[in-house]
Structure formats: C-alpha cells, structure tokens
Amino acid sequence: MSQTAPIANALESAARLPEFIGACELPTPWATFRLHGFVDPDSGKEHLAITLGELDDSAPVLARVHSECLTGDALFSQRCDCGAQLEEALRRIATEGRGIVLYLRQEGRGVGLANKIRAYQLQDAGADTVEANEQLGFPADMRDYAVCAPLLKHFGVQRLRLMTNNPAKVSALQAAGMQVIERQPILAGHNTANQRYLETKAARLGHLFAAGTGGAPTS
Ligand SMILES: Nc1nc2c(ncn2[C@@H]2O[C@H](COP(=O)(O)OP(=O)(O)OP(=O)(O)O)[C@@H](O)[C@H]2O)c(=O)[nH]1
Numbered sequence: 337m338s339q340t341a342p343i344a345n346a347l348e349s350a351a352r353l354p355e356f357i358g359a360c361e362l363p364t365p366w367a368t369f370r371l372h373g374f375v376d377p378d379s380g381k382e383h384l385a386i387t388l389g390e391l392d393d394s395a396p397v398l399a400r401v402h403s404e405c406l407t408g409d410a411l412f413s414q415r416c417d418c419g420a421q422l423e424e425a426l427r428r429i430a431t432e433g434r435g436i437v438l439y440l441r442q443e444g445r446g447v448g449l450a451n452k453i454r455a456y457q458l459q460d461a462g463a464d465t466v467e468a469n470e471q472l473g474f475p476a477d478m479r480d481y482a483v484c485a486p487l488l489k490h491f492g493v494q495r496l497r498l499m500t501n502n503p504a505k506v507s508a509l510q511a512a513g514m515q516v517i518e519r520q521p522i523l524a525g526h527n528t529a530n531q532r533y534l535e536t537k538a539a540r541l542g543h544l545f546a547a548g549t550g551g552a553p554t555s
C-alpha cells in the first residue's frame with residue numbers, strides 16, 4: 337500500500353490525452369472543412385478542430401486557437417470581437433486552402449458561461465472586463481492551453497502561423513510546447529459596442545490591435 341499508493345496518485349494526477357471521437361464534413365460559406373471531435377478525459381470538455389487541406393509538418397500551418405464565446409460565436413453579440421475573428425480565420429484558411437482552428441471549450445477566458453454573464457452584468461454597471469473578473473474572485477484570464485499540443489500532434493502539426501492579437505496567448509502556447517513561428521494579427525468585428533472592451537484588452541491584457549511585433553514575428 338505504502339509503495340503503490342504514491343505511484344497510483346502520480347499516474348492519476350498526470351494529464352491524460354484527449355480522446356479522438358470522430359470527424360465529419362463541415363460545409364461553410366467559405367469552404368467545406370473537416371470537423372473533428374475530441375473529449376478531454378480530465379475535464380470532460382468536448383474540444384473541436386476545424387481543418388482544411390493536408391496537415392503535416394512540411395510547412396508551417398495557418399492556425400487559430402479560438403476560445404469558446406457562445407455569445408459572440410453563436411448569438412451575434414457585439415460586446416466582443418470573437419465571432420468576427422472566427423469567421424475571418426475560417427475565411428483566411430479557405431483562401432489558403434490549408435489550416436486549422438482549434439476550438440477550445442474555455443468559455444469566458446475559463447470562468448464559464450454563467451460567470452461571464454455575471455461579469456457582463458458588472459460591466460453594465462461600469463466595471464471593465466478585468467475588474468469584473470476580479471470582483472467575482474477570478475484572475476483576468478484563467479485559460480489553459482495544455483490540450484493544444486496533443487490535439488496538434490494528432491494532425492502531425494508542430495509549427496504554427498498563429499492568427500491572434502494576444503502576445504500572451506503566443507507565450508502560453510510556446511510554454512505548452514508549440515512552435516509559433518509567426519503571429520498574424522486578426523482585426524475584425526470592431527464596433528461602437530465593443531470599443532471600451534477592445535481598449536481594455538489593449539491597455540490591460542496587452543493585445544496588439546495595430547500590426548506590429550509581440551510574442552512571435554508578425555507576418
Ligand atoms: N470573463 C470574461 N470573458 C470574456 C469577456 N469577453 C470575452 N470573453 C471571453 O474571452 C475569450 C476570448 O478572449 P479574448 O480576450 O477576446 O481574445 P484572445 O483569445 O485572448 O485573443 P485573440 O486571439 O486575439 O482573439 C472567450 O472565451 C470569451 O468568451 C468578458 O468580458 N469577461
């Protein structure tokens with residue numbers, strides 16, 4: 337017992353690989369992609385990959401690591417820029433004929449949908465996106481990108497040309513073992529409703545909304 341328990345505990349605490357569930361066609365206005373489903377056995381979260389073309393490591397892959405935003409991605413919310421960024425990423429991949437979107441189920445920068453609605457309520461009363469998280473007892477960003485490495489490995493992808501404005505995301509992915517060799521800005525969906533939100537992301541979360549460097553060379 338005393339010999340085996342620590343070993344068992346160590347094995348239980350080690351992150352397990354996401355399980356591939358299946359894949360199907362995903363026709364969109366821009367291309368017919370492949371939609372791949374995975375389940376993370378540790379969190380139970382159902383992550384997605386949306387791919388186009390031959391994915392291997394012969395050339396760096398145009399990629400987006402997109403965090404779930406039900407309000408922006410599915411409900412047309414203009415409080416943020418998520419839905420427009422997702423559309424722009426799929427458009428660019430379609431134009432290039434090759435690429436991948438990892439759609440990670442970490443809603444609300446990891447706090448979940450219910451807490452994001454609580455955060456929005458605080459924002460309606462004057463808080464900014466960071467202050468609202470803090471008032472709820474959360475850090476500004478709770479996301480974890482560890483699942484990305486095994487997901488990309490499933491497709492034989494190692495080197496990314498990442499579409500993001502967030503240098504911290506580039507650093508987090510690199511720390512989690514991915515090679516981000518280029519950062520492509522992805523400016524879309526800016527409007528009067530999300531102007532303050534975007535200004536806060538630039539001022540407090542380090543997002544880069546002008547073409548420039550940060551985290552990895554820009555294209
Ligand atoms: N807690 C919280 N989460 C938010 C809020 N607005 C958007 N989100 C979530 O933020 C995540 C997207 O992160 P963003 O900060 O918009 O962008 P990013 O992924 O860091 O960077 P890009 O790659 O440039 O899009 C999604 O999970 C959204 O649900 C908010 O006001 N509060």
Ligand SMILES: [Zn+2]
Pocket residue numbers: 405407408409416417418419
């Ligand atoms: Zn959003």
